[in-house]
Amino acid sequence: MLALSAAAPAAAGLSTLAASPGLATSGSTVPAKIHFRTQKVGDVEVFYREAGPADAPVLLLLHGFPSSGHMYRDLIPHLADSYRVIAPDLPGFGETAAPPREEFTYGFATLATTMEGFVDALGLERYAIYIFDYGAPVGLRLALAQQDRISAIVSQNGNAYVEGLSQGWSPIQRYWREPTKENREALRIFQTPDAVRQQYVMGVPDPSLVSTDGSNLDSFFLARAGRDEIQLDLILDYRSNVELYPQFHAYFRTRQPPLLAVWGRNDPFFLPAGADAFKRDIPGAEVHFFDTGHFALETHHQEIAALLRDFLGRQKL
Incomplete structure (x- = not known):
C-alpha cells in the first residue's frame, strides 16, 4: 500500500538485478527469461517486465504502493512456462516515467486510463488480472472499461469492500x-524508509524471511x-475508489468473473x-488465507503460484 535515499545503482542496473529468474512450478528445467521493456502510452513511457510464450494466455500483474513490478520477481518464473506474464510499473512508480504533476493528473482514473492504453498498445485482446493494493482499483476500473476482455481476476490483498x-x-x-x-503533511510518514519496511514485515511471523530487496x-x-507529492495526490484520490465500490460490486454480480x-x-x-466479501457478489469465488502480512508473495510465492496455476488452469483464458 503506502521512502530511502542512498547511493544506489543506476536504474538500468536495478532492472537487471530485479530479474531473479527461477524454475517454473511445472517442473520445467529451463529458467524463465524475463524481458525488460518499455511502451509509450500517450506522454508516459511505461516500463514493464514480460516473460512466457507470446501466444500463451495473458496474465497482467498490477502492483501497489509503494512497490513496482519488481514485487512479482519470484512469482513470474513459476508461471512463465504456461502464461504470457506482464508486469508494468504504474506511472509515478518504479521505472515508469513520472511526468510533472502540472502535466499529468495523479489519480486512479488516470492510472487506469494509462493501463487501458498499455494493454491496447500491446494488443491484449483477452487477459486475466492479478491485482494487489493500489493495483486493485486500477485493475477493477480496467475491468469496468474492458469487461469482455477480462478472463479472470486474482486478488492478492487487493480490496474492493469497505469492511x-x-x-x-x-x-x-x-x-x-x-x-x-x-492532514496532508501528516501522511508523509508513510513514505519514510522505516514505514516502507514495516509494510513488508508487519504481520509476518518470522520477519527474517522477508528480504530487504x-x-x-x-x-x-x-x-x-x-x-512524495505524487504519492500524496494518490492517497487523497484513493477516496474515489471507495466511491466506486458499488460499481465494482455490480460488475461482480452481473459478469461473475472467475475470482481467486x-x-x-x-x-x-x-x-x-x-477477501471473504467477494463471495457475497461472486458465490463461486475461491478464497485462501496465509499466515503472513500485506506483501504475501515475499513469504508465500510458491504456495500462491501453485494456487494460481490450478485456478487459471480451470478457466477459459
Missing part, C-alpha cells in the same frame, strides 16, 4: 474528509524528486473480511 479497510486507514480517511495542508528498491524510487483471492490474513491495511 476490508482497517483502522490503519483512519489518518488517510481524515485527509479525505478534510484535505488540509496539515523490495523495501530498499521501493524507497530508492520514492526518494526521487517529486515522487489469496490473502495475507495479518495484513494491517486490508482485513480478511475484504
Whole structure:
C-alpha cells in the first residue's frame, strides 16, 4: 500500500538485478527469461517486465504502493512456462516515467486510463488480472472499461469492500474528509524508509524471511524528486475508489468473473473480511488465507503460484 535515499545503482542496473529468474512450478528445467521493456502510452513511457510464450494466455500483474513490478520477481518464473506474464510499473512508480504533476493528473482514473492504453498498445485482446493494493482499483476500473476482455481476476490483498479497510486507514480517511495542508503533511510518514519496511514485515511471523530487496528498491524510487507529492495526490484520490465500490460490486454480480483471492490474513491495511466479501457478489469465488502480512508473495510465492496455476488452469483464458 503506502521512502530511502542512498547511493544506489543506476536504474538500468536495478532492472537487471530485479530479474531473479527461477524454475517454473511445472517442473520445467529451463529458467524463465524475463524481458525488460518499455511502451509509450500517450506522454508516459511505461516500463514493464514480460516473460512466457507470446501466444500463451495473458496474465497482467498490477502492483501497489509503494512497490513496482519488481514485487512479482519470484512469482513470474513459476508461471512463465504456461502464461504470457506482464508486469508494468504504474506511472509515478518504479521505472515508469513520472511526468510533472502540472502535466499529468495523479489519480486512479488516470492510472487506469494509462493501463487501458498499455494493454491496447500491446494488443491484449483477452487477459486475466492479478491485482494487489493500489493495483486493485486500477485493475477493477480496467475491468469496468474492458469487461469482455477480462478472463479472470486474482486478488492478492487487493480490496474492493469497505469492511476490508482497517483502522490503519483512519489518518488517510481524515485527509479525505478534510484535505488540509496539515492532514496532508501528516501522511508523509508513510513514505519514510522505516514505514516502507514495516509494510513488508508487519504481520509476518518470522520477519527474517522477508528480504530487504523490495523495501530498499521501493524507497530508492520514492526518494526521487517529486515522487512524495505524487504519492500524496494518490492517497487523497484513493477516496474515489471507495466511491466506486458499488460499481465494482455490480460488475461482480452481473459478469461473475472467475475470482481467486489469496490473502495475507495479518495484513494491517486490508482485513480478511475484504477477501471473504467477494463471495457475497461472486458465490463461486475461491478464497485462501496465509499466515503472513500485506506483501504475501515475499513469504508465500510458491504456495500462491501453485494456487494460481490450478485456478487459471480451470478457466477459459
